[in-house]
Amino acid sequence: MLLIKNGRVVDPASGTDSILDVLIDGDRIVSTGAKLEASKKQTSPVEVIDATGWTVAPGFIDLHCHLREPGQEISETIETGTRAAARGGFTAVCAMPNTQPVNDNAAVTRSIVDRAARSASVRVWPVGAASLGSRGESLAEIGAMRDAGIVAVSDDGKPIANARLLRQIMEYCAGLNLPVMEHCEDASLFAGGVMREGPRSVRLGLRGIPAESESICAGRDVEMAGLTGARLHVCHLSAGRTLDHVRAAKKSGLPVTCEVTPHHFTLTDEDVSYNTRFKMNPPLGSRDDREALLAGLADGAVDAIATDHAPHHPASKEVEFDRAPFGVTGFETALALAIDELFHTGRLSLPRLVELFTTGPGRVLGVEDNRRLVEGGLADLTLFSLDSPWTFRAAESASRSRNSPFDGRQFRGAPMATIVAGRIAWRRS
């Protein structure tokens, strides 16, 4: 048994926000309340976590990450990636399908599920490819993958460029009740760009990607959601204009959701020099884009914070900016960035912040009802502190990769413990 004492329990789904104890037995929450004691009749030992001053939230979900297994274990494995996720407070992570081989059939899905069962610190929810090989030509084996455990489909890394294929995928997934996660990008506008197009890219002489590369694709995708009735989820939304499309879709009642990454709500293109740790896709946006994302995170237009944790082994990033792969790591800094950039700045309330990591992503996947912090609920919990200064050092990361733009950054907010199915997956030492 596990007793978490004296924490501020915040669960947006049940509207809870008060100082409570939480008692866990097995993988379930057996009771919540003030001054709980383990039953006198209880024979098994009770482990107690003193959560005084901490927040106790339902287990965080990351809708978007790359665990690189199978095929790119030099950069990350399910074991190392999920260990980093646990250190960031995540209890479940959605693993994008751009592995080698691509997760576009049930055999690969099952192998990921099996590997996760053996080596993962947190829950791994595979996302299946939408098209075979994510090549954008024909449908992947989506039905078989659903039975094997995928929670969504995506060709992440690139968009489903062909509109007719996108329509078929969406119509098919509407019937299977799976969300379609789109990496919105117009390939012809992207045109080999390496950072956001704007004054900074022109100054650095780096090829720019216009914000419209994302927003034009998102506009098409929203139209397609209307045509097909599918659940559309816009991945790593980076431009204010893209958010306008999502807002309009929500207003008209379409099942359209979106996520924003910590690096996009923290940094802008003005932070880019030739340091490849600042190179990711979509690239960092303008100051106005960042303001639009912050507004959307506050007012509900944004559904979830997702990391887009994209590890690349150090040598591959230690190259010319335009030759480096896109992507930054993100598990271990996501919550701390949210606390520092969103809560301590007064932009978000604590319950809203928690919602963006829990019920928000839960609703995208349709799992929110199973993950409430209530008696009988699943014992997936994230414990964090709003005020425990620490410094992130990429070299000490649990990830196999080091490509974080936040190396050396000092934080106030900190994950403190991660509990998955009643077990302590990680605890700050």
Place this chain on the structure above:
Amino acid sequence: MQIACKIRRQAIGADQTTVAPSFRHLLGIESLTTGQISFLLEQSKIFQAIQRNPLKKLATLRGKTVALAFFEPSTRTRISFATACARLGADTMLLQADASSLKKGESLLDTVLTLEAMKPDAIIMRHASSGAADFAAARLDVPVINAGDGTHEHPTQALLDALTILDRKGAIENLNVTIVGDIAHSRVARSNIHLLSRFGCRITLCGPGMWVPRELESLAPGIRRVARIEDALQDADVVMALRVQQERMNEPALAAEEYILLYQLTPERLRMARPDAIVLHPGPMNRGLEIDDAVADGPQSCILEQVTNGLAVRMALLFHLVGGPNATQSGAPQTGEGPNAAD
């Protein structure tokens, strides 16, 4: 012998009016102070005189080695730097894209570390990626001179252009400068914009719309974009025609005939500029494309002077970074010390 002595004195003593600059690398004009730019131009004047001597070779950098790392093919800039090294008495080692291990897949980092391990006193670097010189400088102890990085900067080109303007106009302050061509992809244009705007020049950018994005106006104060070349040339003191890159990756092509029709620098169009306007081109020229023969070979053209001034600028820079007071920081023996005559 006497000239060499004089150079030594003037160069080391420096002009009292300019602040003795301290910089280890030359990565771009943007990162230089106005004082550093003025200093380099003043120093270049000294080396200009040498180009007119029958014996042009000094021994100032004798015993020094300069690595020429040309990851991108270049003839003019490479020869100019190599000649500048030779005239200062420095030995050179050359890495060229075709002959090197680059084709075997060696990374830029490994390549420059290998070069550095051969203990050169400076590395001159040309590379197709913007920021490549910054990348090398951040990881090496040896001074790095940027000889052009992608579409970012080409600082010695801007310095030699400024020296040419200084010669012909007597000053580089407050001139009307018009640059015509593919500004967006031009490292020459960027370095010139950074340099000339620092001295109060009003810079007019002209070219097909997709080559002159509005963000260029944010590079420096005093920049405007003008669509018609006839308007852009109005009252210009300096006209700079850029080379049109006929093939550019990921870029839809513009027919040469279109460019000629609307943007070629012709004698008729040049008449819109001030009568004493000068014409510059970084080379190599596409005669009949961005520039008409009559302009390229006309009295206002300074194109060959630019080439000669390139030597002076590069000699001054190498003298400063390799042989000057800065270089002693590394503790390297000053074998080039003393007033050495040409051989």
